[in-house]
């Protein structure tokens with residue numbers, strides 16, 4: 001499966017501008033079966049104003065469905081603010097190449113350092129889904145600091161972990177280290193998309209990445225806007241698990 005990661009800058013609070021950029025980037029992709037976008041790519045962290053944009057989640061889904069069909073590509077659509085009656089969720093949509101919305105996951109762990117707990121509701125969704133015959137699980141940014149949440153999906157069968165993010169540059173070494181650790185400890189592929197550029201509070205670090213189940217980096221972005229391309233082969237997961245059979249060796253009598 002060929003993957004194209006949209007490592008983009010995000011116009012703060014201006015979803016029209018961000019829609020336009022994403023449409024332009026779709027016209028540039030070379031060869032991809034799966035496109036991955038960053039966290040909150042339609043608005044950035046303009047959290048206090050999200051409630052004034054109640055219609056934009058549905059518009060975002062409509063746009064992504066159209067792009068998936070036009071370009072015949074599967075999409076893990078980053079995430080967008082999803083205004084519901086009981087609050088605003090940070091929701092990740094998955095759309096297949098026929099334009100069907102097959103899965104949604106709202107971020108479980110809210111990141112207080114960026115005020116998420118003041119404006120957003122935590123989700124309660126299962127992160128796992130099957131896309132193009134492959135078992136995936138998708139998480140959002142801060143979720144990667146909770147290995148037990150990711151391990152749960154891997155024990156349920158996920159072979160590829162996808163992570164859209166807005167991860168600030170000063171902690172970019174945490175980003176890379178945590179993603180490598182999640183790949184190695186779970187013997188899965190990791191595909192992670194981080195934005196670049198800045199907003200009024202943060203500068204973001206890019207370094208979107210594809211990591212194989214042995215922990216080897218297959219593709220990595222810089223700290224500038226670009227489409228990062230990588231290729232995954234899920235049969236590798238079983239090969240690595242035969243070499244070091246951690247799932248047979250777990251001591252479930254102790255933990």
Ligand SMILES: NC(=O)CCC(=O)C(=O)O
Pocket residue numbers: 039111114140141142143145165166167168171174
């Ligand atoms: N958008 C986020 O969840 C950021 C998480 C983050 O920066 C971290 O250090 O964790």
